[in-house]
Amino acid sequence: MRSLIDILDLSTEEIDELIDVADDIMAQPEKYQDACRHKILATLFFEPSTRTRLSFESAMLSLGGSVLGFSEAASSSASKGESVADTVSVVSGYVDVIAMRHPKEGAPLVASMHSLVPIINAGDGGHYHPTQTLTDLLTIRHEKGRFDGLTIGLCGDLKFGRTVHSLIEAMSRYPGVKFVLISPEELKLPSFVKKEFIKDKNIPYEQSTSLEAVIGKLDILYMTRVQKERFFNEEEYLRLKDSYILTKEKMKLAREDMIVMHPLPRVNEISTSLDDDPRACYFRQAHYGRYIRMALIMKLLNIRV
Amino acid sequence: MTVDAIKNGIVIDHIEAGKSAELYKMLGLDKLDCPVAVIQNVPSNKIGKKDIIKIDANIEIDLDVIGYISPNVTVNIIENERCVEKRHIELPERLTNIIRCRNPRCITTTEQELPHVFILTNREKREYRCLYCDTKASK
Incomplete structure (x- = not known):
């Protein structure tokens, strides 16, 4: 029985296989509409994350399965002090697969040690969120047709943004990839991430504090939110925040085939005037999340169509 | 002596x-x-x-x-x-309840009965990381 806790639990071959299945689901959804008939997914969300939960539920319903669960700890027995191990020992007897979100790092791993069914980590604090990374990877391959040889710009909060760290970790496994790290000094990529996944693997990279200066080189621009509370003072925030907002003017400097990604929700870092630009693919990215989760659920349940 | x-x-x-x-x-x-x-x-x-x-x-x-x-x-x-x-x-591959995870966001902080497990991740540097949250053990 397999669980998915960390993206590195999957080999690149398995990721390719998931993406192939997701592509096929998008091409012929009716073929998969009963793939998980009579199977049940539990969404155990110990902290709210509506977007992720709905994406999982939509995925299971699209496969003809059913869903049950809770969307916050207050409506679960965790509020009475029950341990993750006990909750999962009980629930895993009711369902076939569990997607779990928890504010504490490592909670889904603990769950996988006690579960009778596969556990999917749907985010554990600032630690891992492998289905977001799978969504990002499907987006990249579907939109660009490949992983090899891409120049990926990561912009905004590279210090605390776990989606950025996981994407770098996952993309560093493909040949010919280059990274362009665009952030204010205060929010630079942590040195351990840079060392482990970029420098030690001899992957070319450059750092810039200006989005305009490097946007023309990119195949992919991955935007993240620059949060006010990350700054020491408001002046500094006000000085920097506009440099990391993507506007129509900045997009004029980008290639015609560059894509703009964002894990969402956005606040103001991408101007809404860009939403009609075919290069803006963040809403398509959110939609891909449903298909890759469908492929993942089928894989963990050993269902092939 | x-x-x-x-x-x-x-x-x-x-x-x-x-x-x-x-x-x-x-x-x-x-x-x-x-x-x-x-x-x-x-x-x-x-x-x-x-x-x-x-x-x-x-x-x-x-x-x-x-x-x-x-x-x-x-x-x-x-x-x-x-x-x-x-x-x-030799340096053990795994430590159970010998050192404690100090990451306040780690699941071990709320689930008191969980064993504190650390895995050897770098033998040369004698580096251990928490099994659950990957935080490096501090000596």
């Missing part, structure tokens, strides 16, 4: 110089009522200077604690004044 040979017990030899006090505490030797000798800065051909701990009783000791505090230690089991077993202790 001489310390009497022990009749039945354990000699922990080749401890990195200066580590015996920490090992004494981590192994809970302060709670024993048998004679325990801690000998520090003994000249050693192999490592220059070393510490030795002699315990005058055959007690159960956690070899992972020894390996974690000072790898490459030799543990000699003595019976009737003769060494009947010599064990070379």
Whole structure:
């Protein structure tokens, strides 16, 4: 029985296989509409994350399965002090697969040690969120047709943004990839991430504090939110925040085939005037999340169509 | 300086110089009522200077604690004044309830009954990371 806790639990071959299945689901959804008939997914969300939960539920319903669960700890027995191990020992007897979100790092791993069914980590604090990374990877391959040889710009909060760290970790496994790290000094990529996944693997990279200066080189621009509370003072925030907002003017400097990604929700870092630009693919990215989760659920349940 | 040979017990030899006090505490030797000798800065051909701990009783000791505090230690089991077993202790692959995770966001902070497990992630640097949250162990 397999669980998915960390993206590195999957080999690149398995990721390719998931993406192939997701592509096929998008091409012929009716073929998969009963793939998980009579199977049940539990969404155990110990902290709210509506977007992720709905994406999982939509995925299971699209496969003809059913869903049950809770969307916050207050409506679960965790509020009475029950341990993750006990909750999962009980629930895993009711369902076939569990997607779990928890504010504490490592909670889904603990769950996988006690579960009778596969556990999917749907985010554990600032630690891992492998289905977001799978969504990002499907987006990249579907939109660009490949992983090899891409120049990926990561912009905004590279210090605390776990989606950025996981994407770098996952993309560093493909040949010919280059990274362009665009952030204010205060929010630079942590040195351990840079060392482990970029420098030690001899992957070319450059750092810039200006989005305009490097946007023309990119195949992919991955935007993240620059949060006010990350700054020491408001002046500094006000000085920097506009440099990391993507506007129509900045997009004029980008290639015609560059894509703009964002894990969402956005606040103001991408101007809404860009939403009609075919290069803006963040809403398509959110939609891909449903298909890759469908492929993942089928894989963990050993269902092939 | 001489310390009497022990009749039945354990000699922990080749401890990195200066580590015996920490090992004494981590192994809970302060709670024993048998004679325990801690000998520090003994000249050693192999490592220059070393510490030795002699315990005058055959007690159960956690070899992972020894390996974690000072790898490459030799543990000699003595019976009737003769060494009947010599064990070379290396850095353990896994530590269970020897050190605690200090990451306030780790699941071990709220689930008190979970064992604190650390995995050896870099042998050269003697680096361990929490099984659950991957936080590096701080010494």
